[in-house]
Amino acid sequence: MKTELLTQQDVPRAAEILQKGGLVGIPTETVYGLGANGFDPEAVAHIFQAKGRPQDNPLILHIPEPGWLERCCQDIPAAAWTLAERFWPGPMTMILPRRSLVPDVVTAGLDTVGMRCPAHPLCRAIIAAADVPIAAPSGNTSGRPSPTTAEHMLEDMDGKIDAIVDGGPCAVGVESTIIDLTCTPPRLLRPGGVTLEQLQDTLGQVEVDPAVTRLMGAGEQPKAPGMKYRHYAPKAPVTVVAGDPKKAAEYIAAHAAPEDGVICFDEFKDLFTKGHQTRPVMDLGPAGDKGEQARHIFDALRAFDHTAVTAIWAQCPDTDGIGLAIANRLNKAAGFHIIRV
Template identity: 80%
Template sequence: MNTQLLNEKDIQQAAAILRDGGLVGIPTETVYGLGANGLNPQAVARIFQAKGRPQDNPLILHIPSIDHLDRYCKGIPLTAYRLAERFWPGPLTMILARRDVVPDVVTAGLDTVGMRCPAHALCRAILRDADVPVAAPSGNTSGRPSPTSAAHMWEDMDGKIDAIVDGGPCAVGVESTIVDLSCDSPRLLRPGGVTLEQLEAVLGDVEVDPAVTRLMGAGEKPRAPGMKYRHYAPKAPVTVVAGEPSKSAGYILDHAAPEDGIICFDEFVPLFTKRHEMRPVMNLGPSADKAEQARHIFDALRSFDHTAVKAIWAQCPDAAGIGLAIANRLNKAAGFHIIEV
């Protein structure tokens, strides 16, 4: 298959491919998504084939505005409209009861569906022109770090899908927050660009699903993407070191082999390169700037696939704010191999 590279001038072409059952890489503010017509089961099935994605991993439907929500969901609670008013368009996915029009292949057979209205203007323009909900997981080979640029997506999907729309680098850098509103009380299923603290400011108490901080068991069924399987992982194994930044940097310096890859906060790059000048080091961003860290995390993880490193060590921020999402992605990349110092 010849994968086309499109841009902001090709909105109608991208929308037509989606309507006709094709696969398109679409930019969002979080990561690039691998989109298909969410009402076309055959098109959605091609997403799983292109990614090598497990069939029990549900997908998110993307819509251009809140007035599309009741086309695909029923029994929508007031809390959903409160969250949409505050955070849509934006990096928030809500789990709601689905209408019958949504195919089982999108929801992995669940009676709920994840809904999101992205903030990326080009993405919304494509969604409006297509006039179908677009099912779109992250546009990477399943298990690999998510793509935050068209070039990342091209690495994984060239020759597998119809087109990729280049909308520039992603502004947030980690996937959307997923909150389940179909249960008795709101539950955070995946941390992301909308923080737990921001959700609590609107909803009050929000439960945090155990899968945010541990691996799901083999018999557990995920209610949202990114809950069950090892995700975001480069080829080399990752060890996450959590704790006060100077302590975590010191631990990594004492335990990493000279040829190991390092992901660290900006201020500690000289610490690692001074002792081993040829050591591959990727800076994550300043230790105090979690928004910058979120924009760099997947690029840092991906970069080591172009090197010969046999192991990767990564500093990790604390769980406040978007730090919870960064820690979640690092911990899943490491298979929850975490060292606390």
């Protein structure tokens, strides 16, 4: 299979491929997604094959506007419309009771489905032109760092899927927030671009699922993507160092071997390159700019796969705001191997 590289002028071509049961890489504001017709079980099954994704890991359905919720979901609570009015289009997924026409392969057999209306206008145009909800996990080989550019996705999916639409670099850089509205109080299953604080401001009490801060057990079934398995991981093992940025940087400098890779905040880059000019160092952005860190975290993790490093050390922001999402991605990449200073 030859993977076509499409542009924003090729919306009709992308929609045609999706309607015929093909796979298309689609740009969103979070990460690039690997899309298929969400009502076509055979097409959705090909997503799992292309990614090497476990079958018990559910997918998210993407829609172009909130009114499409009723095509896929039933018993929609008032909270869903409240959240949609405030955060859609945007980086938020809601877990809701599904209608029977949503295939089991999308939901991993659950009676719920994740729904999202992405902010990227090109993505919404493709979905609207295809006229079906698009099932789309991140467009990477399962377990690897998510792609935030079309080039990243091509690294993993060239020759495995029909096409990739280049919509430019992703503005948010980490996957969508997932909130479960089928329980009381609502539960945060995955942190993302819509923060826990914003959800609490809108809904009141919101619980945080334990899988946000630890690995799920072998017998636990995930209700949403990214909960159960090791994700976002480069080839080399990652150690996360959390705490005061200066202390974390000093700890890494004292313990990292000269040939180890380092992910750090801008202010501390010189600490790791001084005397180690050949050490691969990837900077996330300033310690105080979590938006910049979110846009660069997957770039940094992916970059090390093009080096010979055998170990990676990473500074981690605090968990306020989108810092919770960045920490979650780093900790999952490290298999929750975390040192606190």
